[in-house]
Amino acid sequence: KAGVTQTPRYLIKTRGQQVTLSCSPISGHRSVSWYQQTPGQGLQFLFEYFSETQRNKGNFPGRFSGRQFSNSRSEMNVSTLELGDSALYLCASSQGETTDTQYFGPGTRLTVL
């Protein structure tokens, strides 16, 4: 079974621009979660989608948004990029039940100049 895939793997943007990151979950998985990893804050939960609905949201500003499609693929969008948004963005998928293990993709490294 193929793992979680994320595109692109690397991205360079400038302040004020917007960016869209994509995540394809493991086949059969209906839940997709997004996390941000930075050296200062570690791994932080952004949001989670299940059956195209956002079920949970972390403490990030409204510039961070996401969506999920009917095939469970998910995208996250960051608008009006700031230097502090430079991070590794990780997507994880699971079957969606309460104690299902989340399996992570390789991440997208976003650099904001």
Added chain:
Amino acid sequence: DQQVKQNSPSLSVQEGRISILNCDYTNSMFDYFLWYKKYPAEGPTFLISISSIKDKNEDGRFTVFLNKSAKHLSLHIVPSQPGDSAVYFCAASALDSSYKLIFGSGTRLLVRP
């Protein structure tokens, strides 16, 4: 407020010996705990998990112990191998928001040949 803490940023162990990685948590609502291993520029890889109804879970060389009264869990790796060198993250979730993992800051394990 850091709800999951890994107080040792690094650990160095001789090959063949036991590695013990520790994790403390403050939120008594956490009832599911996981350990992930992470190499640079890759997503976290799931290692082992434990629910709050157990105090021990074993999978090959990896054993996780949970002490609910002390709000403490540990990961034991026996015997340690050089390929185990990576950053290890402890994560926790609560039943009412189990899709949201709260991560510790990680412990860098170095296994010396």
